[in-house]
Amino acid sequence: MFIKRSRSWQGREADVTPHNLYLDRRRIMQAGGALALTGLVGCGSSESQAENTAASNTTLANSTTQPESSASGLQYRETAYQVSDPQTPYDAVTGYNNFYEFGTSKDDPARYAHRMSVTPWSIEVEGHAARTGTFDLEDVIDYNALEERIYRLRCVEAWSMVIPWIGVPLADVLRRFEPTSDARYVAFETYLNRSEMRGTRFPVLDWPYVEGLRMDEAMNELAFLAVGLYGDLLPNQNGAPVRLVVPWKYGYKSIKSITKIRFVSEQPPTSWNIAAPNEYGFYSNVNPNRAHPRWSQASERVIGGSLFSRRDTEMFNGYGEQVADLYAGMDLIENH
Numbered sequence: 001m002f003i004k005r006s007r008s009w010q011g012r013e014a015d016v017t018p019h020n021l022y023l024d025r026r027r028i029m030q031a032g033g034a035l036a037l038t039g040l041v042g043c044g045s046s047e048s049q050a051e052n053t054a055a056s057n058t059t060l061a062n063s064t065t066q067p068e069s070s071a072s073g074l075q076y077r078e079t080a081y082q083v084s085d086p087q088t089p090y091d092a093v094t095g096y097n098n099f100y101e102f103g104t105s106k107d108d109p110a111r112y113a114h115r116m117s118v119t120p121w122s123i124e125v126e127g128h129a130a131r132t133g134t135f136d137l138e139d140v141i142d143y144n145a146l147e148e149r150i151y152r153l154r155c156v157e158a159w160s161m162v163i164p165w166i167g168v169p170l171a172d173v174l175r176r177f178e179p180t181s182d183a184r185y186v187a188f189e190t191y192l193n194r195s196e197m198r199g200t201r202f203p204v205l206d207w208p209y210v211e212g213l214r215m216d217e218a219m220n221e222l223a224f225l226a227v228g229l230y231g232d233l234l235p236n237q238n239g240a241p242v243r244l245v246v247p248w249k250y251g252y253k254s255i256k257s258i259t260k261i262r263f264v265s266e267q268p269p270t271s272w273n274i275a276a277p278n279e280y281g282f283y284s285n286v287n288p289n290r291a292h293p294r295w296s297q298a299s300e301r302v303i304g305g306s307l308f309s310r311r312d313t314e315m316f317n318g319y320g321e322q323v324a325d326l327y328a329g330m331d332l333i334e335n336h
């Protein structure tokens, strides 16, 4: 029998899988019986060990020289976006993931996301903008302008990481499409290929995964499009080849493997809000004062720390100085 190795960052305490728990019996039945149930209760991870993770390169970039150059050839510059907490180890960042298109267990993405083909990659741009159409990834991301930003990531499940991302500011990308004044929101959509994404057999969410930001949020300096982490290209399980990073919001806003960008005038539907509107709002700003209906958000488990390492959760995940103005006058409990 295969004994699953336990890593310190996997934690043992009630490691809730709350993104699942909202599922009522009807949805679980729809999900197709025993196999789905196994995944949904999060105890299926030891049954098969056959597949390797997609991430073979576990080199840690050192971060002293500038500009950086890594084995993958990614060139980037360091920035002032740093945090005082230690960085989460590479194998936790790439081995403990939420990417439900590949399954609902934390190790499913690392085991199965290598099946997703990420080259070539194009992005469809639609809606209220002067430049729309289908663009090659290389025409959307300026790989000569990459920067590193070390951001805190706070999942709504009350755990957190610190990740050195490489990418470009979202605002720089969006501006090049010349959005019009009718573009009040920007919507994003994840790649969907059911034969490559085994998790999409189950109606855990309405696939494809969709997310969105208000335009002024999207243009905020902190909103980032990542193409790499720890000095290398993004592993598939982290959302290759390009994913959003919105560090003041719960992790599910940071949509992975983006294939569509749409400039819209109305607030766009978002996957977790569709699934459970009372639990997951459109804004989803990290807020220790607004408990999730089923658990507190006052503190968080630090992934990669010691087994029971916790820290207090901060308003806007500690980024209030940069983003609080976006929500002046708004009730952030009501607009959660």
Ligand SMILES: Nc1nc2c(c(=O)[nH]1)N[C@H]1C(S)=C(S)[C@@H](COP(=O)(O)O)O[C@H]1N2
Residues within 6 Å of the ligand: 093, 096, 097, 098, 099, 100, 101, 153, 154, 155, 156, 190, 209, 237, 238, 239, 250, 251, 252, 253, 254, 255, 256, 257
């Ligand atoms: N397409 C897609 N994007 C997604 C998710 C997902 O299931 N599918 N999970 C989200 C959640 S809940 C979190 S916490 C982060 C996790 O990012 P990471 O695995 O790179 O740490 O990705 C977000 N983006």
Ligand SMILES: [Mo]
Residues within 6 Å of the ligand: 098, 154, 155, 156, 157, 250, 251, 252
């Ligand atoms: Mo999350």
